[in-house]
Amino acid sequence: MQSNISRRLVLKSAALTAAAAATGSLFGSYAQAEEAALSVFGPLPPDPAPPGAAKFAEAAFEAWKAANGASVNYELLAWPQLHDRMATAFASGSAPWDIMYMCGWVPEFESFLLPFVDSLPADLIADLPESSFKTVTSNGKRYGTVFTLSLLTLFYNKEHLERAGFKEPPKNWDEFKRYTKELTRDGRFGYVANYAEAAGIGGAASYWMAFLQQAGGTMFGEGGLPVFKSDAGVDALQMMIDLMASGTEPGSISYAGINDASNVFMSGRASMMMNWPYMWNPAQDPKQSQIVGKLAASILPAGPAGTASIDGTDTWTISKASTNPEKARKLIEFYLDKDVQKRQALDTGWLPSRLSVLGDPEVQAKLPIAKVVLDQAQHPYDSFVTADYTQVSQAIGTEVQKALQGQKTAVEAITEAHELVTAIVKRRG
């Protein structure tokens, strides 16, 4: 067999190889750019939107994209639409996102998520409240990072309390009821809440869950079955009923969202309410509030077992189907960067989740609520999210509403709720 190798052939081959390499690198660059296109699904402002969507840390965000060769595409919806949009996207097999916002839905969508938390830098994990991982942990794996510490605390109108002769906020349930009663005067009410929405975090059931923990109770036992048909469960609901009778603003049963109740509080027609930290800024804004300079906050009044709260659980997660999980993780690390978290707090009012930033003097000076939330975080705050949290909280919330309206006693409502939740859990299997 005659060899055909010649100098001309070698040169030709070299030229072709060089051309292929050049072309390859061009395609390679293109492919790399494509790989770094991240899609993020989250809420529209004023809910906790990420940098670039909400007005904070915008320059840092641009710098991060340039440094990481990434483009970030946001798909943002009004908060109430998020869950259903995700559910339909997962069901139809067309969830195109790398990073997704979750709010207590991690156990529900667990099979679509990547357990990435263990890949995060140790110093970052150590700077996040350990208990905040509870709502993003399912079957022993951690699927998300809470990016704003959002615990219910007690907001109150200092002026109203002072006029009624109270020098400090209520410390326990008895004081809470007494304050509510005595603050209900002159066309105002002692307390306001939003009980019209039964389900979800922020619904009637979740308020009861805060009281349940204050009474020393819990939702589920070791086997996953409900255990709240207890003295604590009944006491918690009775406390809500008593508060209603003491002077809860009557419209509370018809307010579907926290904003409806907050409007009553910010107009000065109610003296106290359980609220989320993000409402601090609007309540101090003269365009929205008539109680500017009169607002104060404290940890929630203690029940028989002490104070306790629930967690808003605003979380970033990574899709299992993401083609860029590494880059997605880096973007979440950026969202949790100390400077970005600080800007998040100062510019949007959404508290950071990093403990070091929560303790930052500048943050605490601008948002006094940060210190209160840090104090509240020293006590239990479990939102009891499970794979069927919406259904469970719907069942409990409906019974809570019946009790608040006098259709049932606390014992009857808790007994019925317990049976309904048991059936839901057993059906899940």
Added chain:
Amino acid sequence: MATTFEKRRQNVGVLLLTPALIVIAAILGYPIVRSALLAFQDVKLRAGKLDQVWVGLGNFRRIFSDEGLQHAALNTLYFSVMEVILVVGIGLVLALLLNQPQGRGGFLKILLVIPWAIAPVANAVLWKWILSSNYGVLNGLLKSLGLIDNYQVWLGTPFSALNFLLLVDVWKSIPFVTLLLLAALQRVPVVLHRAAFMDGASSFQSFRHITLPAIKDAIGIAVILQTIWSLRVFDIVFVLTRGGPADGTVLLNFLAYRVTFNFLDIGYGAAIANVIFILTFALAISYLWLLKPKTTVGAE
């Protein structure tokens, strides 16, 4: 030759209709069939995908033992019956008034159409503000008239909330039915009324024996359409009450949504939706039957 031409003409007609039929089959037929299939399955999001297991009539059997659904069905029955009575009754009265010489101005008809023309969600938000227990116009108005001492929580109890939802939907639905009945009234020959008057008939007798028989098909259509629409009510429940308080305003359509999208129990949600679909379909057939031209005695 003529038969061949007719056949060719029909074939061309079928050919021309085919694209439209394919589109209709795709956008209407496929979802209906898919939804019907889902109703016979246990469909859950498991293991990163939609897990579907055939359960036969299991979901439909569950309907009969689900107290929440039975409560929603009773709410829907009350809502639909009351809505049809109120909308058709008030619509008929308004149509009779608009049929009078003083009521024939275009301005009144434009005014009438406004509630119907408002987008459903905008309408619900509008009423949310009107009914607010804190700063609602309704409370302010009633208090200024001295009819109430304190602001009322109109959406505070199940019964009150359901009836206010009814009021909101009636307000929105009346214009269409009024115009439908007005069109029917305007087709009644005036000569009949004149003849009745000459024969000494009273206004009521004239209405009872001439007007009503003449517009009974239009009333039937209004009843059927309004029943169909009342079964589909969703937006006002979602915006105003979210089914509360204490599930007092959960209607079947809202329940189907909640079970499917909130609870992600997709198979059972499809079963509920299919029950609504069957009811609506039966009503639609009645509607078509009413629209069908009637042969009168001796017409041949």
